[in-house]
Amino acid sequence: MTWSNVPGRPPQSSPGPSDAQRAEWERGGTTLFPPAKLADRISTVLLLVFGAVMTVVTAVVGIVAVASVTASCDAEAGCTxxxxIGGAAIAVGGAFVIGAATIVLSIGAWIRRKPSWWIAAIGFVLAIVVIAWGGVVFADAVDSGAGSSSSVSAASA
Incomplete structure (x- = not known):
């Protein structure tokens, strides 16, 4: 039973949709990127790209920072x-893992035809948090290493 075929009700006198109208409706209902989905896909892809660029920039900055810190760090200075290295690894590794998980979850939402922008947004924010946490660990290690090397040089003088 359908809504147009209710028992006890006379049949409708107006004809149904034509074949051309039916084909147009079916084509519109099965498009891969309807307007609402297109905005979701664009925002998701942009957030994923920004997260990937942020991870690459963090990796380059981490490599340069670790190289500059370890160049002046030796046993006589009393720093390790x-x-x-741990702070840079937390920042880069954490952002990479979060980015990979975000991509997998976003693609899963696309396959199920669900909105995915919020997954990418949460992943982007979590990547920023992990990068900041790694930066704090890195800065704390550099500050404690610099403090011990200055105290060692002051004690030897």
């Missing part, structure tokens, strides 16, 4: 590069 482990904390600086």
């Amino acid at each position: 590069p482990g904390g600086a």
